[in-house]
Amino acid sequence: MKENLLDSIRSTVFKQSDSLDGICTTIEGYDFNKGVDYHEVLKSMVSTGFQASNLGDAIQLVNEMLDWRLSDENLTEECSEEESDPTYRKSVKCKVFLGFTSNLISSGVRDIIRYLVQHRMVDVVVTTAGGVEEDLVKCLAPTYKGEFSLPGAALRAKGLNRIGNLLVPNDNYCKFEDWIIPIFDQMFDEQTSMNTLWTPSKVISRLGKEINDESSYLYWAHKNDIPVFCPGLTDGSLGDMLYFHSFKKEPGLVIDIVQDIRAMNGEAVHAGLRKTGMVILGGGLPKHHICNANMMRNGADYAIFINTAQEFDGSDSGARPDEAVSWGKIRGSAKTVKVHCDATIAFPLLVAETFAAKAKRSVDDTS
Amino acid sequence: MSDEEHHFESKADAGASKTFPQQAGTIRKNGYIVIKGRPCKVVEVSTSKTGKHGHAKCHFVAIDIFNGKKLEDIVPSSHNCDVPHVNRTDYQLIDISEDGFVSLLTDNGNTKDDLRLPTDENLLTQIKDGFAEGKDLVVSVMSAMGEEQICALKDIGPK
Numbered sequence: 001m002k003e004n005l006l007d008s009i010r011s012t013v014f015k016q017s018d019s020l021d022g023i024c025t026t027i028e029g030y031d032f033n034k035g036v037d038y039h040e041v042l043k044s045m046v047s048t049g050f051q052a053s054n055l056g057d058a059i060q061l062v063n064e065m066l067d068w069r070l071s072d073e074n075l076t077e078e079c080s081e082e083e084s085d086p087t088y089r090k091s092v093k094c095k096v097f098l099g100f101t102s103n104l105i106s107s108g109v110r111d112i113i114r115y116l117v118q119h120r121m122v123d124v125v126v127t128t129a130g131g132v133e134e135d136l137v138k139c140l141a142p143t144y145k146g147e148f149s150l151p152g153a154a155l156r157a158k159g160l161n162r163i164g165n166l167l168v169p170n171d172n173y174c175k176f177e178d179w180i181i182p183i184f185d186q187m188f189d190e191q192t193s194m195n196t197l198w199t200p201s202k203v204i205s206r207l208g209k210e211i212n213d214e215s216s217y218l219y220w221a222h223k224n225d226i227p228v229f230c231p232g233l234t235d236g237s238l239g240d241m242l243y244f245h246s247f248k249k250e251p252g253l254v255i256d257i258v259q260d261i262r263a264m265n266g267e268a269v270h271a272g273l274r275k276t277g278m279v280i281l282g283g284g285l286p287k288h289h290i291c292n293a294n295m296m297r298n299g300a301d302y303a304i305f306i307n308t309a310q311e312f313d314g315s316d317s318g319a320r321p322d323e324a325v326s327w328g329k330i331r332g333s334a335k336t337v338k339v340h341c342d343a344t345i346a347f348p349l350l351v352a353e354t355f356a357a358k359a360k361r362s363v364d365d366t367s
Numbered sequence: 368m369s370d371e372e373h374h375f376e377s378k379a380d381a382g383a384s385k386t387f388p389q390q391a392g393t394i395r396k397n398g399y400i401v402i403k404g405r406p407c408k409v410v411e412v413s414t415s416k417t418g419k420h421g422h423a424k425c426h427f428v429a430i431d432i433f434n435g436k437k438l439e440d441i442v443p444s445s446h447n448c449d450v451p452h453v454n455r456t457d458y459q460l461i462d463i464s465e466d467g468f469v470s471l472l473t474d475n476g477n478t479k480d481d482l483r484l485p486t487d488e489n490l491l492t493q494i495k496d497g498f499a500e501g502k503d504l505v506v507s508v509m510s511a512m513g514e515e516q517i518c519a520l521k522d523i524g525p526k
Binding site: 159161170173178236237240241243244247307 | 390409417418419420421422424440441
């Protein structure tokens with residue numbers, strides 16, 4: 001009797017399992033006995049588990065997105081003669097939408113983004129107002145490293161504004177005001193004399209032109225004709241400047257968001273035979289704006305989200321890519337990854353193994 | 368002769384002293400300020416300290432002293448604003464003409480006939496009725512930036 005009981009317990013605890021060999025990756029971390037090889041460390045993330053694996057998967061997916069060519073797809077009946085030409089098809093790449101929240105521009109990730117825009121590695125950029133002004137302000141005066149724990153009242157008394165563990169002196173914004181108001185004056189004159197109808201993306205392009213500083217991603221976006229969309233342009237220091245300027249030159253600049261939504265959705269709709277990919281850092285407006293535009297073409301083909309938001313509260317920021325699939329913002333056939341990580345850690349590592357690695361390779365190849 | 372010369376000079380203003388500059392941060396409620404070229408009386412001032420919006424700013428809400436319109440302006444507090452010279456002078460009312468002009472007695476016995484009746488209905492009725500009744504009336508004339516208007520009325524006759 002005891003024998004039967006023991007056998008039954010044994011068979012419960014040591015339940016026969018299916019074999020995963022050859023089906024799933026085995027978990028193995030990096031072996032530092034091989035030395036400190038950063039590329040290999042990053043490669044090992046895929047098999048390290050948890051968010052390291054998600055980052056590893058994101059790296060693989062971004063590389064797949066960047067490697068895709070129209071020539072990888074079969075010819076369809078509707079293809080014109082030009083579209084069927086193999087050389088042409090080999091030249092058609094995925095259209096990349098890059099979105100990020102403004103805190104990332106306050107951080108050093110701004111310089112990573114500048115690199116991408118400088119080298120035309122992305123096609124469309126979407127951000128919030130701070131994502132525009134913080135880049136411009138940094139050209140006029142720097143942001144400093146502080147601490148999360150610095151007391152607010154003491155900082156206010158010293159004229160220091162805290163963004164997480166970063167500090168931006170009030171003086172920086174005074175410099176920004178002194179720089180931007182004359183530009184708004186010129187833009188207002190163009191509005192009245194030349195009937196220029198400003199939109200957020202046109203305003204941003206003009207500011208990128210005026211800042212004329214190679215450390216600014218907006219400068220490169222203007223130079224490379226990469227549109228930067230920001231429907232919430234007034235929600236930041238830029239909005240404050242527009243507010244004050246409207247008293248100076250009544251009734252102020254007119255900025256049309258309808259023309260911009262035509263342009264933004266048009267970027268997705270008229271992508272044509274190109275596949276589209278979304279690389280989105282953080283949540284909020286940039287995340288949804290890009291996903292929504294891609295809904296207009298029945299969904300993006302690649303989606304890489306890097307953010308720390310969770311889905312339990314039903315927020316769009318925390319929503320996983322699969323939720324977007326239910327809306328048609330991402331295709332059912334698409335490949336997606338969400339990396340639950342602060343983008344200041346994940347994004348530089350991702351770019352190192354994808355965009356930058358490919359650029360280096362192509363330079364090495366041609367040299 | 369010299370009296371008249373003096374008189375002539377002060378009337379000719381030459382536009383030099385219609386306004387004077389004053390730092391925005393020092394202009395208070397019930398003071399005067401020029402907004403969009405109009406002389407106004409300040410009814411509200413609020414200051415926002417230096418911050419994300421740039422330099423410290425003063426937000427003025429003011430009423431045009433001649434047409435009662437509400438005007439607003441926001442100025443950096445360190446900037447200079449124009450403040451109008453506002454003068455009030457009392458004149459005795461001599462006559463009202465058919466085309467709406469008044470005839471006033473000045474200090475030195477001359478008449479001033481270039482002023483219209485005020486547009487404010489209350490004041491207008493008071494003047495017309497008071498004059499028709501033969502009362503002795505003194506009007507206060509407010510002048511600023513080349514514009515003049517009757518702003519108040521006093522009955523100085525015997526009770």
